[in-house]
Amino acid sequence: MDNASAYITATSAVRPQGVFRNGKLQWEHPAGDLQTLLRYGYEQLGSAYPKFHKMDALSKLGWLTAEVLLGANPLLERHAAPGVGLALANRSSSLDTDVRYYDTVKDIASPALFVYTLPNIVMGEICIRHGFKGENVFFVQDRFDTASLAGYVQELFNEKAVTACVCGWVEVMQDRFDAALYLVENQAGERAIPFTAVAMQHLYQTIANGNGETDSRSESTDH
Numbered sequence: 730m731d732n733a734s735a736y737i738t739a740t741s742a743v744r745p746q747g748v749f750r751n752g753k754l755q756w757e758h759p760a761g762d763l764q765t766l767l768r769y770g771y772e773q774l775g776s777a778y779p780k781f782h783k784m785d786a787l788s789k790l791g792w793l794t795a796e797v798l799l800g801a802n803p804l805l806e807r808h809a810a811p812g813v814g815l816a817l818a819n820r821s822s823s824l825d826t827d828v829r830y831y832d833t834v835k836d837i838a839s840p841a842l843f844v845y846t847l848p849n850i851v852m853g854e855i856c857i858r859h860g861f862k863g864e865n866v867f868f869v870q871d872r873f874d875t876a877s878l879a880g881y882v883q884e885l886f887n888e889k890a891v892t893a894c895v896c897g898w899v900e901v902m903q904d905r906f907d908a909a910l911y912l913v914e915n916q917a918g919e920r921a922i923p924f925t926a927v928a929m930q931h932l933y934q935t936i937a938n939g940n941g942e943t944d945s946r947s948e949s950t951d952h
Contacts, residue, residue, distance in 0.1 A: 735886045735894075736921035737928060739912040741798035742936045743770070743790060749936050750797050763906050767793055774800065778858065785826040785845035786906070788854045791817065791899040794908040795855045802912060804893055805860055814863035814891040815852050816882050821902040822848040822869045851899060863891050873898040873909075873933065879926035882913060886924075891915075898933070909933050 742749040747757040748770055759769045767789045771781055774796055781792060804813055823846050830842040844850065849867040856865065864885055868878065878896055885891045897910035911932070913924050922928055 735883060735913050735915055735924040736917040737911050737924050737932070738914045738918045738921045739798055739802055740932050740936075741794050741908075741910050742933075743794050743797070743906070743908040744936060745906075748773075748793075748797055752932070752935060755797065762904060763790070763901070770797075780854075783841065784854060785823070785829075785842065785850075787819075787823060787825060787848065787899065787901045788845060788851040790901055790906055790908050791851035792854050792858065794897075794899065794910050795859070795895060798895065798910045798912055799859060804912075808893040808914070810860050810862040812863055812892040813859075813861040814882070814885055814894040815855060815861055815865040816868075816878060816885075816894060816896040817849075817852055817866075817899050818868040818870050818873065818878055819848065819898060819900040820869070820871060821900060823850070825901045825903060855895070861895075863894070875929040875933065876926040879924065879929055883924065886913075886915060909936065
């Protein structure tokens with residue numbers, strides 16, 4: 730698929746190696762588990778959003794990755810809120826929190842955990858934070874299927890249902906985690922690349938290889 734009606738204008742990722750924006754390392758993973766990285770990332774951003782501390786791990790991971798993606802991109806200055814969509818996917822749905830919630834049921838069920846026993850809650854947290862009101866969807870897949878996700882998002886642009894969309898992969902299961910988000914817009918900004926499934930996969934693999942020094946947007950990814 731190659732369509733010049735939509736462009737990837739920014740990327741972000743949270744990986745075991747650290748946190749990346751546009752393929753460049755923002756900060757390394759401090760010693761510790763995912764929760765340590767999430768707390769450290771929140772502090773590095775200087776955010777003042779107390780609700781972050783009440784979220785489950787999946788929501789924190791998606792929220793933090795979106796903050797890194799959008800921190801310097803106030804989308805609602807360029808797009809109307811109903812025109813900003815969100816399309817996410819992962820492998821484990823909300824199973825990480827489901828297991829933790831089930832453990833509490835043996836004693837007294839935790840209502841704080843019950844709130845997060847749906848995978849799409851992470852999208853709600855991102856939308857509330859940034860004021861997005863457009864189309865949104867959450868897919869559960871065996872792997873990050875960039876072809877299907879790119880096809881869905883491209884159709885939103887073709888139908889003019891959105892003028893911008895945050896899309897990507899946000900996965901948490903016990904000690905395993907992986908998040909990669911893409912900002913897709915209907916206008917090409919500086920160094921933007923055409924939005925394609927191949928481009929999404931290339932950018933995802935570039936960061937997965939731990940090449941934090943590469944600005945992946947500078948590479949040829951349009952096929």
